[in-house]
Amino acid sequence: MISPAHVQTMARYNGWQNRSLVQAADSLGAAARLEDRGAFWGGIQTTLVHVLWADLIWMSRFDGWDRPQVTIGESPDLVTDWDTFCDMRAMADRDIAAWADRLQDSDLAGDLTWHSGASGRDVTRPRWLLVTHMFNHQTHHRGQVHAILTAAGALTEDTDLFLMPADPAG
Numbered sequence: 001m002i003s004p005a006h007v008q009t010m011a012r013y014n015g016w017q018n019r020s021l022v023q024a025a026d027s028l029g030a031a032a033r034l035e036d037r038g039a040f041w042g043g044i045q046t047t048l049v050h051v052l053w054a055d056l057i058w059m060s061r062f063d064g065w066d067r068p069q070v071t072i073g074e075s076p077d078l079v080t081d082w083d084t085f086c087d088m089r090a091m092a093d094r095d096i097a098a099w100a101d102r103l104q105d106s107d108l109a110g111d112l113t114w115h116s117g118a119s120g121r122d123v124t125r126p127r128w129l130l131v132t133h134m135f136n137h138q139t140h141h142r143g144q145v146h147a148i149l150t151a152a153g154a155l156t157e158d159t160d161l162f163l164m165p166a167d168p169a170g
Helices: 004-026 030-034 044-063 072-077 082-102 127-151
Strands: 111-116 121-126
Touching: 004 044, 004 082, 004 127, 030 044, 044 072, 044 082, 044 111, 044 127, 111 127, 121 127
Parallel strands: none
Antiparallel strands: 111 121
């Protein structure tokens, strides 16, 4: 099982990496962010919005956040305005970090049951595994965005966890 300290580290990493990718994507302009680059969710902006959607879905299950009113298939359309996305992403990252800071071992124990729209059925899995999944999902899709940004000529930061600054916010 994972610990609250692990979740806190991953929440810090999540915020650091999202800030880095948003900054790199900003340097490209709207047309480049919206271009379909053949990734599973299309391009830079649509993939980043999908990650935000997934974070909101998982945090609705973990911490009672409002659930997005669009399905997984509609997730890239959760928000279409870049500035609004950037604000929502920053707020979600702060709130994920605050949630992680409140966690206790008991919050990661036991199972969570929910209806998965993606699989069309009820699913039960250990809470610690689902928290791990949320961070793994973020990293997976951010890796896709990082590759697209690099190919498009944007300057990106390190992504290695061991290179995360002591204060990744600054």
